[in-house]
Amino acid sequence: MATSRAVSVKDVAGRARVSVGTVSNVLNRPEKVAPATVARVQHAISELGFIRNDAARQLRAGKSRALGLIVLDVRNPFFSSLALGAEDRAREAGYSIILGNSDEKVERESAYLDLFEEQRMAGVLISPFGDVDDRLVRLRERGTPAVLVDRSTASAGFSSVAVDDVAGGVLAGRHLLDTGRRRIAFVGGPIDIRQVHDRLTGLQEAASSVPDAEIEVLLGDSLSIIEGRRLGDELAARPVAQRPDAIFAANDLMAIGVLQALVMLGSIRVPDDIALVGYDDIEFASGAVVPLTSVRQPAGLIGSTAVEILLDEALNDATPGRSVVFQPELVVRASTTA
Amino acid sequence: MATSRAVSVKDVAGRARVSVGTVSNVLNRPEKVAPATVARVQHAISELGFIRNDAARQLRAGKSRALGLIVLDVRNPFFSSLALGAEDRAREAGYSIILGNSDEKVERESAYLDLFEEQRMAGVLISPFGDVDDRLVRLRERGTPAVLVDRSTASAGFSSVAVDDVAGGVLAGRHLLDTGRRRIAFVGGPIDIRQVHDRLTGLQEAASSVPDAEIEVLLGDSLSIIEGRRLGDELAARPVAQRPDAIFAANDLMAIGVLQALVMLGSIRVPDDIALVGYDDIEFASGAVVPLTSVRQPAGLIGSTAVEILLDEALNDATPGRSVVFQPELVVRASTTA
DNA sequence: CGCTTTCGATGAAACGATTTAATGCGTGAC
């Protein structure tokens, strides 16, 4: 490597004939420095092509200027939108977002928490999969606040931003029941994912007021298109009499998978034979084979609100434990109405 | 804050009655330390809950253990998959990925490059939007190699991993022509995005051998569903005689938008009235209103290969300028065949 | 003309880990 040794504040100071302290001041509070000196230093900076070393800065500061975000699945458009909302809000405040993908796996989730801990993140946003309360408490003790996204029950006094998933489940269930469906299958992922659990609870709640309503629960390994298709295939393979007349999928990814299994492979008509409701209202829901009725969540807003709260706790020592809950909204499309 | 001051190697050393150097050795090369000492130190570490400060480590090392990845749009499943492939490969090597979203904007792209430069990234992967060659050259001079993803022409001697987009365009074009289409509209985004340019070039190349083939070019502001829908609406609003009989969209997002405009709003039949080909073959393509014929790219493989090359350059000083080009593959579905 | 402010700039001391050259110590060879 012909790379010459990196240029530091020391070099800049030498070139501009000032002390390193002054260079630092020019960088961080130029108003405290005489205009002529500022100009001289800045000239030296650009002449030498000086770039501030963030590691040194962080070491001194004891804290990073980044926020960690751990989501269940980056490939889910709901989470990409959430991440985008978070990123935009963070950037306004001069922070950046480090995105981690737990992929619904505890080891990966835990590995990212380790990483964020080593990096002394200014704060952590997490859509938890495993039981991370202890980890988050430890982080908080070390001065890194955490905010739970997409989880309404504020465990261990953490702030949270979420959508009322039980209400969402009720919305979906009631809609299906209102349109005359009685045998509803819930197609979900791991039940220990809180979202899955709550949406199912909402569905059951809606069904409890309708005497002849039956609910069947099918759980896959993950909330993905593939798993949706697998469970859809299972349903399609049944004799007609044993099929449900409606399906509520835990998210749109699964719903799209189910749709593929029913309509494209199983030649079952949606909604005529089976009605279908998804969750999240991702952009692709309206463009599906049969446009999907879905429970909409304001993904970007969740992300930006969570960052807002997190920064408030990180910068202003705001008390944690705040809990923002958005209300979901049912978007009716062809998959449930003729 | 009741937060007690952070525990450092010094505290661990004190507790284990060894020097800080030994603690560092236990952390980084335990085999150099007597087993009994290792045990004692590790015991102290867990007793005190010591977490290594990455900033200090990096400062000393002069280099981060992270790779930066800048993509045009995280919400595009193609890029999420690419990012996932990159992340997996990086993790195997003990590196992490910092994901940046340029959103097809030069300022944001540039801001991420600044950030990565300040962080002394071990390497940078970028799917470039603006003209970033100068920036990348500067990074390289400072010891941070860069690999271009999704861009085949290796500018300024950088390595690159991409798919032959011209070939992809030819594939799409030839398929449409083979199925009897003659008036083909290309629906794309900013033509200065290389992918858009090359895919169009491929289409034109395919058309050049068919005398009565006509190509019309419609360019939107971004490669998104929304823009696709807007351009689709434009086409749908035309009198029938002035409509094309086929559309090649620059990516699946646009194709899905076009599809929504044609089928759901414009009641134009696909493929009967107009055939449609997309690009990327994202997971949602097969589940679209009309399952989409698309040109498939191995997104995850592109990501992992790029990381592989990048790490090779970063760690082993491998010579840059390597260029890996994957061949695209046409996946035919209902949007082009009855 | 002295005395106090004010302003700008300085220099040294952190921050927390890694790395090096040096040290102590016991062992085996002669």
Next chain:
DNA sequence: GTCACGCATTAAATCGTTTCATCGAAAGCG
């Protein structure tokens, strides 16, 4: 009994920035 050697450990230097106490000079005031 001395010397050399290998091994485990240590002490000190280092990375590049920020911060804080300090200092000098110029300016304001009576």
